Amino acid sequence: MFYRKYQPAPHLRPFVECYYIWENAQSLTQPMTVESPPSGYGSLVFNYGDSYGLHTQKRGTTLVPTSFLCGQSTSSYQLELLGQIGMVGAVFRPAGLNSLFGLPMYEFTDERVELAAVLGDRIKTVQERIAEPNTTSGRIQLLEAFLTTQLARSGAETDRTDYIANRIVEQRGMININELMDELYVCRRQFERKFLLKVGVSPKYYARIRRISYLCAQLANQRWNVNDWHDVIYRAGYYDQSHFIREFSGFMGRNPSLYVRNNVELANFLKS
Numbered sequence: 001m002f003y004r005k006y007q008p009a010p011h012l013r014p015f016v017e018c019y020y021i022w023e024n025a026q027s028l029t030q031p032m033t034v035e036s037p038p039s040g041y042g043s044l045v046f047n048y049g050d051s052y053g054l055h056t057q058k059r060g061t062t063l064v065p066t067s068f069l070c071g072q073s074t075s076s077y078q079l080e081l082l083g084q085i086g087m088v089g090a091v092f093r094p095a096g097l098n099s100l101f102g103l104p105m106y107e108f109t110d111e112r113v114e115l116a117a118v119l120g121d122r123i124k125t126v127q128e129r130i131a132e133p134n135t136t137s138g139r140i141q142l143l144e145a146f147l148t149t150q151l152a153r154s155g156a157e158t159d160r161t162d163y164i165a166n167r168i169v170e171q172r173g174m175i176n177i178n179e180l181m182d183e184l185y186v187c188r189r190q191f192e193r194k195f196l197l198k199v200g201v202s203p204k205y206y207a208r209i210r211r212i213s214y215l216c217a218q219l220a221n222q223r224w225n226v227n228d229w230h231d232v233i234y235r236a237g238y239y240d241q242s243h244f245i246r247e248f249s250g251f252m253g254r255n256p257s258l259y260v261r262n263n264v265e266l267a268n269f270l271k272s
């Protein structure tokens with residue numbers, strides 16, 4: 001199985017976190033489930049492999065559109081795969097989708113929406129060309145060219161909302177939002193409305209998402225000594241065990257011990 005991330009061109013880096021390609025050399029003859037915690041990033045995804053399902057706590061199992069825009073996820077989800085995997089995606093910085101496309105991101109929270117319904121005919125040529133036989137670099141170039149054109153069209157620039165959202169990412173969600181807003185002399189209520197528009201959730205909720213994303217990345221790869229849960233709780237910035245378990249279970253649908261034992265994150269399928 002092949003999964004790789006690629007850096008965007010410098011002019012897109014204020015808005016785009018990375019691109020990725022995910023493929024398998026041999027078609028899956030048995031169903032495979034891959035799990036993901038909420039990441040704090042939105043994305044555009046183009047599927048040129050077989051159709052696959054999505055299971056969420058909110059909606060159960062649904063068929064994923066061939067090409068879609070994904071906003072913030074507020075809980076873990078599972079991809080249910082069979083056959084040929086082939087997809088390319090652009091992962092955006094917290095406010096990147098709003099900056100480039102002017103979309104009210106609260107409308108896309110916990111949603112995967114068909115791209116043509118959001119972006120209209122301008123995306124169809126990109127969809128068709130990505131679906132054609134192509135190289136990895138060719139698909140990335142198609143996606144980057146589309147985003148470069150969109151950047152020129154939108155005249156997008158970053159602002160204090162982008163700055164604060166990026167600070168939350170850098171600090172892995174372990175940051176005092178009120179102190180950060182005071183530091184920048186922003187009107188709290190006005191800023192929270194703008195953050196919801198640009199990112200899709202409130203600043204404090206976004207910090208919670210980023211903290212759980214960081215925590216799951218460490219636990220899934222067993223980078224931390226999970227025999228010492230007090231150390232895990234301390235590193236992740238939770239103030240006591242009950243708060244930690246409640247928060248983790250709310251996002252992931254099960255307690256931390258179960259997650260460590262039986263998570264099916266993508267990293268588990270890529271280990272040599």
